[in-house]
Amino acid sequence: MNLLEKRATLEYSIKQNFGLLGSEEIGRIADLFKYKTHKKGEFLLNKDKSCQHMYFVLSGYVRIFVELETKEVTQWVSGKGYFLTDLASFQFNTPARWNMQTLVDTEIFYIHKSDYDSFKFILSQWNEIEKQFIMHCFITLEERVFSHLAMTAEERYFNFFEQNKELFNQIPLQYIASMLGMTPETFSRIRKKQLC
Amino acid sequence: MNLLEKRATLEYSIKQNFGLLGSEEIGRIADLFKYKTHKKGEFLLNKDKSCQHMYFVLSGYVRIFVELETKEVTQWVSGKGYFLTDLASFQFNTPARWNMQTLVDTEIFYIHKSDYDSFKFILSQWNEIEKQFIMHCFITLEERVFSHLAMTAEERYFNFFEQNKELFNQIPLQYIASMLGMTPETFSRIRKKQLC
DNA sequence: TTGATTTCTTGATTTATATCAAGAGTCGTT
DNA sequence: AACGACTCTTGATATAAATCAAGAAATCAA
Numbered sequence: 001m002n003l004l005e006k007r008a009t010l011e012y013s014i015k016q017n018f019g020l021l022g023s024e025e026i027g028r029i030a031d032l033f034k035y036k037t038h039k040k041g042e043f044l045l046n047k048d049k050s051c052q053h054m055y056f057v058l059s060g061y062v063r064i065f066v067e068l069e070t071k072e073v074t075q076w077v078s079g080k081g082y083f084l085t086d087l088a089s090f091q092f093n094t095p096a097r098w099n100m101q102t103l104v105d106t107e108i109f110y111i112h113k114s115d116y117d118s119f120k121f122i123l124s125q126w127n128e129i130e131k132q133f134i135m136h137c138f139i140t141l142e143e144r145v146f147s148h149l150a151m152t153a154e155e156r157y158f159n160f161f162e163q164n165k166e167l168f169n170q171i172p173l174q175y176i177a178s179m180l181g182m183t184p185e186t187f188s189r190i191r192k193k194q195l196c
Numbered sequence: 197m198n199l200l201e202k203r204a205t206l207e208y209s210i211k212q213n214f215g216l217l218g219s220e221e222i223g224r225i226a227d228l229f230k231y232k233t234h235k236k237g238e239f240l241l242n243k244d245k246s247c248q249h250m251y252f253v254l255s256g257y258v259r260i261f262v263e264l265e266t267k268e269v270t271q272w273v274s275g276k277g278y279f280l281t282d283l284a285s286f287q288f289n290t291p292a293r294w295n296m297q298t299l300v301d302t303e304i305f306y307i308h309k310s311d312y313d314s315f316k317f318i319l320s321q322w323n324e325i326e327k328q329f330i331m332h333c334f335i336t337l338e339e340r341v342f343s344h345l346a347m348t349a350e351e352r353y354f355n356f357f358e359q360n361k362e363l364f365n366q367i368p369l370q371y372i373a374s375m376l377g378m379t380p381e382t383f384s385r386i387r388k389k390q391l392c
Numbered sequence: 393t394t395g396a397t398t399t400c401t402t403g404a405t406t407t408a409t410a411t412c413a414a415g416a417g418t419c420g421t422t
Numbered sequence: 423a424a425c426g427a428c429t430c431t432t433g434a435t436a437t438a439a440a441t442c443a444a445g446a447a448a449t450c451a452a
Contacts, residue, residue: 073346088335127323134330139284141337148344149377150269181345188431382439384401
């Protein structure tokens, strides 16, 4: 993939997630993102630091997690096409709540908060568009909370599998287990049922 | 509480949740809310219907829940000072995902979607303000997901209790149990530990 | 106040999931 | 190819939480 194609991928995802923008406007947004590659295992963000960037995953995977006394909790894994940041830190300058680490060699586009904030001056509809984006994120999270109120570990597994098949042969399964709220052993046993 | 004091309470909560507004502007927002009382057990919203309103709880409690084949799941209980709606339905005109029912006689202010949508024309900063409000909601939900990934039922109980003491002697405890993702029996046993 | 209904508690039991421990597979590196 | 480091699986066991069932307590309505 050459840089032009990478750029096209970014623009496509901006269109998908921040609808209602003309292609000229999308171009102006994309202009402010910078391209970078990260080796497997590198951190994009450390907990308690300030999160000054929003990231876009072009290829690879980024894990969002936190370390507790006794265990490590993976909050989410973002693959290609995802925008990600620690929202509380990025928007309200609080210390970051999560670590972000690449699980494989990963290509990202990133944008600094100061450039991101300029969108609202460049584009009159920006606040409206961003608002809708966050609403969709909120609705998705509501579903995730619901899955913990209403579903068993096994139901969460199959539900998630249907939506994210590709993830299951790309990253260590223990991280999927954690983001679904179960141990690797439980995950493995459910998986065995699935395969038999 | 007379109507003037009720109105003042609404304005105060608007200020709390949608900061950055002058008092004249808050007044113009509050003007578009209407006051209504609901008897215990009345529905503000039925699942699968269209949610055309946002609600503000002045006094009382509203339960957000859904009925499954085998059980009922309470997603949240909103007490005084809460704004509530089915966001997906209110904003994107999808069928409502939740029921909303009062748990006691309840006073609310409500606003129709068409009036709510007019805020952005009345107030130049509205989109920005609303965006920040939703971001805070999103961050709160992230914490809630995390509580299911990292905490036991007992930890969720005590964590929630610290934040919401008043709820525990105002509404049936079974609903708190459900929103914390446990059965009433488990809830009761944890509660016993707390009291002894 | 009384009876009816709902809610909460408690005990016994079952089930789901976590923990612990060991071994097997996989992957990356040299 | 071989080593070491992860990662996954599997079994045995422990623990957390759900289920089932009954009764007690609280609440509501007449």
